[in-house]
Amino acid sequence: MRKIIACVILLAVQFVSSQELKSENDKTITYKYGHNGMELIVTSSKETIIVSTFNSKLELKEDIAKRVYNYYKINKDNNCFTPDEVVIIDGNNARVTGKCLITKKGRLTAVEFYYEKIEWNSGITELFCKKLG
Numbered sequence: 001m002r003k004i005i006a007c008v009i010l011l012a013v014q015f016v017s018s019q020e021l022k023s024e025n026d027k028t029i030t031y032k033y034g035h036n037g038m039e040l041i042v043t044s045s046k047e048t049i050i051v052s053t054f055n056s057k058l059e060l061k062e063d064i065a066k067r068v069y070n071y072y073k074i075n076k077d078n079n080c081f082t083p084d085e086v087v088i089i090d091g092n093n094a095r096v097t098g099k100c101l102i103t104k105k106g107r108l109t110a111v112e113f114y115y116e117k118i119e120w121n122s123g124i125t126e127l128f129c130k131k132l133g
Contacts (some may be wrong), residue, residue, distance in 0.1 A: 028124075030128070035061055040066065047108070049109045053112075093120065
């Protein structure tokens with residue numbers, strides 16, 4: 001009976017320890033400063049598309065900009081680019097959640113992606129915190 005109780009206690013301690021390790025790695029932090037700018041310009045005989053990202057992280061901006069462009073190409077006729085629409089882009093190192101705004105003027109199309117949340121593959125989540133004042 002003592003062996004069974006000892007095994008149950010040992011299993012419980014291991015389970016609690018593994019949960020604590022997971023919670024240390026899976027934490028949420030905020031950031032105030034991101035990179036803003038044009039990342040990609042695609043031209044064709046019909047139009048020019050400029051992809052810009054805002055509040056991005058340096059190590060993600062190129063990968064995510066290309067994926068935003070691909071998302072735009074696939075969904076441009078679906079009317080899914082409203083200001084309140086949340087867009088999720090899966091990148092090589094992270095999943096980025098944000099808003100995508102499209103502005104068209106003649107043959108020029110501006111695709112603007114605003115980062116709101118970055119879920120890194122390491123388990124860390126970063127939330128963009130707007131500067132006040």
